[in-house]
Amino acid sequence: MPxxxxxxxxxxxxxxxxxxxxxxxxxxxxxxxGREISEVYADIDTPLVxxxxxxxxxxxxxxxxRSLSIPAELEFVSAASYGSGTSPGKLRLAxxxxxxxxxxxxxxxxxxxxxxxxxxxxxRRLRKLKxxxxxxxxxLDRPARREVETMxxxxxxxxxxxxxIGYGLDYAGLYRELxxxxxxx
Ligand code: IMP
Ligand code: MG
Numbered sequence: 001m002p003x004x005x006x007x008x009x010x011x012x013x014x015x016x017x018x019x020x021x022x023x024x025x026x027x028x029x030x031x032x033x034g035r036e037i038s039e040v041y042a043d044i045d046t047p048l049v050x051x052x053x054x055x056x057x058x059x060x061x062x063x064x065x066r067s068l069s070i071p072a073e074l075e076f077v078s079a080a081s082y083g084s085g086t087s088p089g090k091l092r093l094a095x096x097x098x099x100x101x102x103x104x105x106x107x108x109x110x111x112x113x114x115x116x117x118x119x120x121x122x123x124r125r126l127r128k129l130k131x132x133x134x135x136x137x138x139x140l141d142r143p144a145r146r147e148v149e150t151m152x153x154x155x156x157x158x159x160x161x162x163x164x165i166g167y168g169l170d171y172a173g174l175y176r177e178l179x180x181x182x183x184x185x
Contacts, residue, residue: 020159026179037137049073051122052077053119055078077125079122080092091118097126106131107137109138112138136152140158140164166182171184
């Protein structure tokens, strides 16, 4: 990930150039994922619980939620790493789900799986809450930098080893509003 100490100059939407993944391709893929997820969970007898990882996954989750044809509830978690961030520190959960997950079918929603550390730490905590099942949906998979083996049940796009922004993904808090996904450099 790039250094975040010096805030970047915000780039206007009109100057972003060609998207790595256009808004149209994202919309189509998210619709497909919604159908696939609805099929996998067609027979469960309680609403699916979407556990959304703040903040990056919120845009994806909002679209995915509306592409489902099964009942679903929303919960949020957020992870922050301890310390100054020079080394990939231990993750702590800054926000945990509010409702009980015992016996519930849980789908963790993430924007991008990079090292795999964030989802593995969160999944470990969620398993302690004894859900009936726990699966992972990620809009983006960047396997080049994986450190922790991660099973992604529903993947939107596999991307090359480039830092990306847009559609909820940020650089230093910016660019989440871009409708497509762009590389920063
Ligand atoms: P991991 O824990 O290394 O798998 O990283 C996943 C988290 O890092 C995601 O939740 C993102 O917030 C963030 N992240 C990783 N790569 C990118 C990127 O290319 N753009 C924006 N955020 C990223
Ligand atoms: Mg994130």
